[in-house]
Amino acid sequence: AWIDDEASSCCRLEDLWRLPQCHSKLGELKFSRTHTVLIDVDLFKRGQLVAQAGRDMWHSNFVKMPSSQSSVFMKTGWNKGTEHRWPVIFKQLKNLSKKKSVSVDEVKEAIMKYNPKYKDQWSFDALSSFVDRVPKSENYFPALFPKIAALAMQLPEHVKKAIPLLQKGKSAAITLSQVQISCLLANAFFCTFPHRNTSHSNAEYRNYPSINFNSLFGISSDRKTEKLRAIMHYFKVVTDEETKPKGLVTFERRCLKDTETPNWRGCKETMPKLHVTSVGTIETEGTEMLQVDFASSRLGGGVLGSGLVQEEILFLINPELIVSRLFTEKLEDNECLIITGTQQFSCYSGFGDTFEWACPHEDLLKRDEWARLQRQILAIDALHFKHRRDQYSMIKVTRELNKAYCGFKGKGPNEPDIATGKWGCGAFNGDPQLKAVIQLMAAAMAKRGLAFFTFGDEALRRGLQQTHHLLVTQEITVGKLYGLLEDFSADVQSSNSPVNLFDFIRNTFRSRRSLL
């Protein structure tokens, strides 16, 4: 080979930028047309976290709240008519909250009182077998259920201003406190959110992920047991006066405008800084960088069902992310969601079927001026390829380039570098070599470095390191690389031979050299 196997233009992990180093002043926390703040900003300046006053909005642009005056259910039988739902919910939660110990049957009974339609559909098998299975000495759950109920009950005090939906096509952000999130999630736990239990083709929230936790409680499995351990641990921490979190979190939907979409063929940027390693993970070694969530367009994917890969695990160890499902419409091709400030509550081991909740995590990250932990997560959804060859069409390649660029593009010069890896290459069946090159190009355009975690894939580490070295030493621009991808795409589509992008790039340069 004319390049040395271990020749490298890569940098050290320490050479990449993290949040504390690239801190630029945030300015005052204030709300605007595109930034809703659910706490009182004046009191926040004085160090208090108090709900911002506001009024309920029973409207298609806002989250329909269980405590809304407009939330009603139809009564059947002799006393037909409508009945307000919140008093029924409140009564059930209050009953539970007064007890020292609550069984799963009691939780179920309460939930079914205000969700009578689902009596024959919802099962609580997973929750029961989870509580049964845990050894007595670790079984804090019967005493925790009343506390979750007490937290859920406080919804009208904790969230007063209507929560806007982060809808497709609109860049907008929501900032709320971790306590507000815990209260919303306690309501999700008790399945109180109205209009969110059907997904048929004309359902009101068909373009939103599910939020009520009923799907987590049904169909028992080992996966569910581990998920419930993570979720229950979260509630244990947030319902304890001593340990409940005290900061804010921002959820920001960003849409890439047509005018911001790069003309990839003409891009003059050269390769970005790269650190590539087969050891470590995005969330641990990549902490304080912009951490990529290998997302589903419906955020959180199967977190409340049986899915248990990178995104679901991220949502389980940082459960505050789950609240994004309440208000984030399915992402479009040119959109991403950036979440700043969520706390990590748990550590885990394994992946998929081997995933286990390991232990509590003490989050030692510093907070920024808006009291947000310095953790930034970027949700971008890759395409799901049923047939692997589909991904090499330039339409698909360009879609993935724009999606990654939408997420990587910062707002100023002072942004942390990006921690990523085999985005779209597990459940979504993408080609890791192609996805690595796409992410390099998007990072180059966004002028940010990449830390690439191959998650144990030594061959990919070596291949990416060599390819990056070649692209750097040949001073290849993003535009030229795009041209190369076009050649590659044509090649793949005209033959049935095995596909190997790194070899293709290497051979292209080798033949050009011999022509000189």
Ligand code: AR6
């Ligand atoms: N750090 C670095 N790399 C990782 C990590 C980690 N913590 N975890 C996994 N990997 P996958 P996708 C590697 O399948 O293909 C979910 O249901 C590991 O090699 O999670 O984009 C979402 O909700 C793994 O095989 O991402 C979506 O619906 C590879 O990253 C869907 O899956 C890809 O991880 C997205 O699937």
